[in-house]
Each structure stands twice: as structure tokens, then as C-alpha cells.
Amino acid sequence: MKRKEFFSSLFAFVPLVLGFLGISKISVDFLNPETGNAKIRKIFAISLEDINIGESRNMTDLKGKEFLLIRTGEKKVKALSTTCTHLxxxxxxxxxxxxxxxxxxxxVFNPDGEVVSGPPPKKLNSYDTEIIGNNVYIYLKDKEA
Amino acid sequence: MGLAKWFKTSFPVDNEALVEMSSEPIPNHLKKWWWALGGTPLYMFIVQVITGLLLVFYYEPNVEEAYNSISRITNELPYGWLIRSIHKWSANIMIASVILHMMRVFFTQTYRKPRELNWMFGVTLFLLTLIFGFSGYSLIYEQMSYWAMKVGTEIAGATPFIGDWMASFIKGGEDIGQHTLTRMHIFHVMILPLAMVALIGLHVYLIRALGVSDLRFKDEERVEKKTFPFWPDHATTELVMVALIMFVLIALALLFPVHMGERANPNVTPIHIKPEWYFYPVFRWLKLTNLFWGVLGPMIFIGILYLWPFIDRFFEKIAPKKDLAFWIGVIGSLILTGFFFWEIVGH
Structure with missing residues (x-):
């Protein structure tokens, strides 16, 4: 290939390849936007008077996902996600x-959410809780904007 | 200027070239009916396009209305149940015939030189067919299809290195929702059909360019002429096959029409959950292994499928005439069939 031909091809193909890469990058970013870190909100869940020790309640988080709130002791509660950690x-x-x-x-998971058998890679996720007086609060991720 | 002359001037197609193009020599073994099944996936794809075009006039790709619109198609619109049933059954026949076609090519070893690349196009077509099935099933937005979509996207998410990106790309966000349904819809009715048409074109072009491989049977008489013309001989056989397959398809659609399952509930997985039959082996595999191998296993399997013509060549080199490829194929098929039936009878 002559030098002139080489440079002609270079000028023709480099912008084409760069343009293609640019459009690909824009398309991929457009289709896969970063989801910002959702705010954590502290929400009143239940009063201890309404749940006895050993009892549980089905609840829904701010994204509409169900979870289980279990009273495990006098001043102890646990909030477990009911979404399997496998798939x-x-x-x-x-x-x-x-x-x-x-x-x-x-x-299979035990009542604490730990894996007993089967393919799940880790224990069930849990939500942070706090008890103030008789009121149980739970920390939940806000809905994405 | 006469109309015929005007047309010939405006549309200068060489008739003789057309005749030559359609007179491709076909090897004699394709005179046997059983060997004329290779076109089945293509006919089923055409049926899918026609019925799919009709369905998309009424389907509403949003999470609130998707289920209702399919229910309306199935229960209210004239022949809606029939069109949907044919769409579903032709998808199933297409997948089954692609699997059978692949097995035929595998066991007759027609992927060997110079057809390695066409085998790879074939494997890609097989994967596209499965993704077609998956995305189409997801659109129904009933309980089983919703959870199939959920499990499918989570599997994508567990892919090493690019999993998070892939899951987020497919879901269009953190969880399954409107963006996921929109994406499934665009893939199902736009991107996959275009990719499929392009790949089928390449696949058929390479069959034409490289020629259909000539198979001989032990009981076959030696004849002088080993080939016969595509047009009209083989085309007539194919037309009879189309009629027969269409008969089977319509019979299946009439005898086992589609019905509506329960509406999708993102908070409750059905206690008896199964994917579509073609994912049974993978579903069983996922129950037997941890997540890492559950996802990596099928990927390795697909990788081996892609590279099989070269792996086979390697085997032939280290152990010639030992039929290693045949036995690996038999064992592989038995394992997959075993997983398939295990999933049918097991929980």
C-alpha cells in the first residue's frame, strides 16, 4: 500500500471507528443509567403492644417488597427479607x-434466615430495626426517583 | 412502451440467473422424507412473524395492562385464542426442531471443515431461539412467566464479572418492572427478529456457498448422479413438509389451546414453579449446584457447543477412529434428557 493510500484509509476509517465507539458508549449509557443511592428512611412499623413474643407480621417495604417482622424477645425484633438470596x-x-x-x-433457611440446605449463597437479607419506647422503627430504602 | 417492457426496464432482473440460483444441486439423501426437516425452524419462524404481527396490534406492553390485553386477545377477540395458540405452539415446535436439527448435524458430524463457522452461526440461532422463547413468555405477565423472568434476570446477574451490568441492562433498573417489560417487548418484536433474519440469511447463504454435505447410507445403491435439482424436485418435497407441519401445528393449537394463568404477583412465588420445558435441564442443574456453578455450567456447555468442531478435530487427532465425538454426544444427550425427565417428575 502506498503512503498516500494508507493515510487516505486512515482518515476514512479512524473517524468511522471512533464514531462507532462513541455512539455505542452513548447508547449503552442511555440504556443503563446509574441508579443513584436511594435515601434510607426510618419508618414506624408497629407497636410492641400489637405483637407478642414469637409472633410475626408480613409487611411491605417502600418498594412494595414483602418482608417479615418477627418479635424475638421482650425488646427484640428482627426484620427479614423474604426474597431468596439465590435467584x-x-x-x-x-x-x-x-x-x-x-x-x-x-x-432452605432456618428461622434466623441462615442457609440450611440447597443452593442459596448467603443468609436472607435483614433490615435494621430500632425500638424507642414501645414503638418499633425500621430502616428502609426509599423508592428510586 | 408495453407494460412488460417497462417493467423489465425498471426492474432489470436476469431470469436466467434466477433459474440458475434456484437450481442448486441437492444431494440424494435429501430425497428421504426424514432428511427434509431442516427447513422446519424456518417455516415456524415465518408463522411466528405472521401471528406475532397480528398479536402486537392488541398487546399492551405495560405492567398494568399486559395481562389484560392478552386476556382480551385470548377470550374476546375473534380467533384471538387460535392466533395466540398457533404463536405459542409454533414457538415450541421451532425450539424442538432446532434441537433435533442440531443433534442431527452433531451426530452426522457435518460441522466438520469447511462448515465450522456455519455450525457457530447455528449455535447462535439456537441461543436466539431460546431468548425469543424467554422474552415472549415474559410478556404475558402471569405468575409463572413473571417468576421465570425474575429467575432469568437473576441468572444473568450472577454471571461472573459482567453480571451486575447485564442484570441492570435487562431489568432497566434495580428490580423487575415497567422498564423490564418494555425491554423484553423491544427485544421480542424488534431486535431479535432482525438478528434472526440476518443470521438465518448467513446460515442459508453458507449452506448454499459450501453446498449441502453428501451423506451415504449402507443400504444405498451406488448411482451415477449423486444430486438432484432444488427446483422443482426438492421444493415440492419441502412444500409437502410445510403442509404436514402446518397440519400438526393447527391440530396442536386446536386440541391444546393456550389459556391464561394467574396474574403476576411480585410478592408471591408460586409454590409449584416450573419454567418452559426447554429450560428444564438448566432449572434442574440450578437445584443441584451452588450459584457459581449453576451459572457457569450452562456457560461452559454453550462454550463447548461453539467450539465443538475444533474440539472434535483435536479428539480425532489424539484418538483417531475411536468415535469419541459420538460417545460424548450420546453421554451429553443422555444427561440432558435425564435432567429433563427428572425435572418433570421431581419437585
Whole structure:
């Protein structure tokens, strides 16, 4: 290839490749926007008078996802996500077997949310809670804008 | 100027070239009916495009109305149930015939030189067909399809290195919602069909350019002429096959029409959950392994499929005439079939 031809090709193809890369980058960013860190909100959940020790309540977080609030002691509560840590299915609380069971791939968790058997890689997620007086508060992520 | 002359001037197509193009020599083994099934996925794709075009006139891709619009198509619109049933059954036949076609190519080893690249296009078409099935099923927004979409996107999310990016790209946000449905819809009705048409074009072009491989059977008489023309001989056989497959398709649609499942509930996974039949082996595999291997296993399998023509060549080099490829194919097929039936009978 002659020098002139080489430079002609270079001038033709480099902008083409750069343009293609630019458009690809813009398209990918457009289709995959960064989701900003959602604010954490402290929300009143329940009064201790309305839940006895050992009892649980189904609740919904700010994104509409269900979770379980369990009173484990006099001044102790626990809020467990019911979303399986394997592939996102909802776990069932099986009272007779004292366990959480995921119907998708047979994951089993104990009442503390720890993995007993099956493919889940880690324990069920939990939400931070706080008790002020008789009131139970829970820390939840706000909805994305 | 006569109309015929005007047309010929405005549309200068060489008739002789057309005749030559359509007279591709076809190897004799394709005279046997069983060998004329290769076009089935293509016919089913055409049926999908036609019925899909009709369905998209009424389908509403938003989380509030998707289920209602499909319910309306199924229960209220004239022949809606039939069009939807044919769409679904032709998808199933398409997937089944692609799998059978791949097995035929595998066991007759027609992926060998110089057809390696066409095998790779074929594997891509197989994957596209599965993604087609997955995205189409997701659009229904009933319980089973919603949770299939959920599990599918989470699997994408567990892919090493690019998982988070991929899951976020497919979901269009942190969780399944309107953006996910929009994306599934755009993929199903726009991006995948275009990609499919392009790849089918390449696949068929390479079959034409490299020629159909010639297979001989032990009981076959030696004849002078090993080929016969595509037009009209093979085209007639194909037309009979189309009629037969259409008969089977319509019979299935009439005897087993589609119905509506329960509306999607993002908070409750059905206690008895199963994906579509073509994902049964993967679903069973996910129950048997941890998440890492659950996701990596199918990827390795796909990688092996892509590179199979070269792996086969390597085997042939280290152990010639030992039929390693055949036995690996038999064992692989038995494992997949085993997982398939295990998922049918197991929980």
C-alpha cells in the first residue's frame, strides 16, 4: 500500500471507528443509567403492644417488597427479607417445619434466615430495626426517583 | 412502451440467473422424507412473524395492562385464542426442531471443515431461539412467566464479572418492572427478529456457498448422479413438509389451546414453579449446584457447543477412529434428557 493510500484509509476509517465507539458508549449509557443511592428512611412499623413474643407480621417495604417482622424477645425484633438470596424468588415460612422454603430451587433457611440446605449463597437479607419506647422503627430504602 | 417492457426496464432482473440460483444441486439423501426437516425452524419462524404481527396490534406492553390485553386477545377477540395458540405452539415446535436439527448435524458430524463457522452461526440461532422463547413468555405477565423472568434476570446477574451490568441492562433498573417489560417487548418484536433474519440469511447463504454435505447410507445403491435439482424436485418435497407441519401445528393449537394463568404477583412465588420445558435441564442443574456453578455450567456447555468442531478435530487427532465425538454426544444427550425427565417428575 502506498503512503498516500494508507493515510487516505486512515482518515476514512479512524473517524468511522471512533464514531462507532462513541455512539455505542452513548447508547449503552442511555440504556443503563446509574441508579443513584436511594435515601434510607426510618419508618414506624408497629407497636410492641400489637405483637407478642414469637409472633410475626408480613409487611411491605417502600418498594412494595414483602418482608417479615418477627418479635424475638421482650425488646427484640428482627426484620427479614423474604426474597431468596439465590435467584430472587419469594421464600415461604413453613410453620410445621420451622423453616423458610424457596419453591424455585429448594433452598432452605432456618428461622434466623441462615442457609440450611440447597443452593442459596448467603443468609436472607435483614433490615435494621430500632425500638424507642414501645414503638418499633425500621430502616428502609426509599423508592428510586 | 408495453407494460412488460417497462417493467423489465425498471426492474432489470436476469431470469436466467434466477433459474440458475434456484437450481442448486441437492444431494440424494435429501430425497428421504426424514432428511427434509431442516427447513422446519424456518417455516415456524415465518408463522411466528405472521401471528406475532397480528398479536402486537392488541398487546399492551405495560405492567398494568399486559395481562389484560392478552386476556382480551385470548377470550374476546375473534380467533384471538387460535392466533395466540398457533404463536405459542409454533414457538415450541421451532425450539424442538432446532434441537433435533442440531443433534442431527452433531451426530452426522457435518460441522466438520469447511462448515465450522456455519455450525457457530447455528449455535447462535439456537441461543436466539431460546431468548425469543424467554422474552415472549415474559410478556404475558402471569405468575409463572413473571417468576421465570425474575429467575432469568437473576441468572444473568450472577454471571461472573459482567453480571451486575447485564442484570441492570435487562431489568432497566434495580428490580423487575415497567422498564423490564418494555425491554423484553423491544427485544421480542424488534431486535431479535432482525438478528434472526440476518443470521438465518448467513446460515442459508453458507449452506448454499459450501453446498449441502453428501451423506451415504449402507443400504444405498451406488448411482451415477449423486444430486438432484432444488427446483422443482426438492421444493415440492419441502412444500409437502410445510403442509404436514402446518397440519400438526393447527391440530396442536386446536386440541391444546393456550389459556391464561394467574396474574403476576411480585410478592408471591408460586409454590409449584416450573419454567418452559426447554429450560428444564438448566432449572434442574440450578437445584443441584451452588450459584457459581449453576451459572457457569450452562456457560461452559454453550462454550463447548461453539467450539465443538475444533474440539472434535483435536479428539480425532489424539484418538483417531475411536468415535469419541459420538460417545460424548450420546453421554451429553443422555444427561440432558435425564435432567429433563427428572425435572418433570421431581419437585
Amino acid at each position: 430472587g424468588c419469594t421464600v415461604y415460612w413453613q410453620q410445621d417445619k420451622n423453616r423458610f422454603y424457596c419453591p424455585c430451587h429448594q433452598g
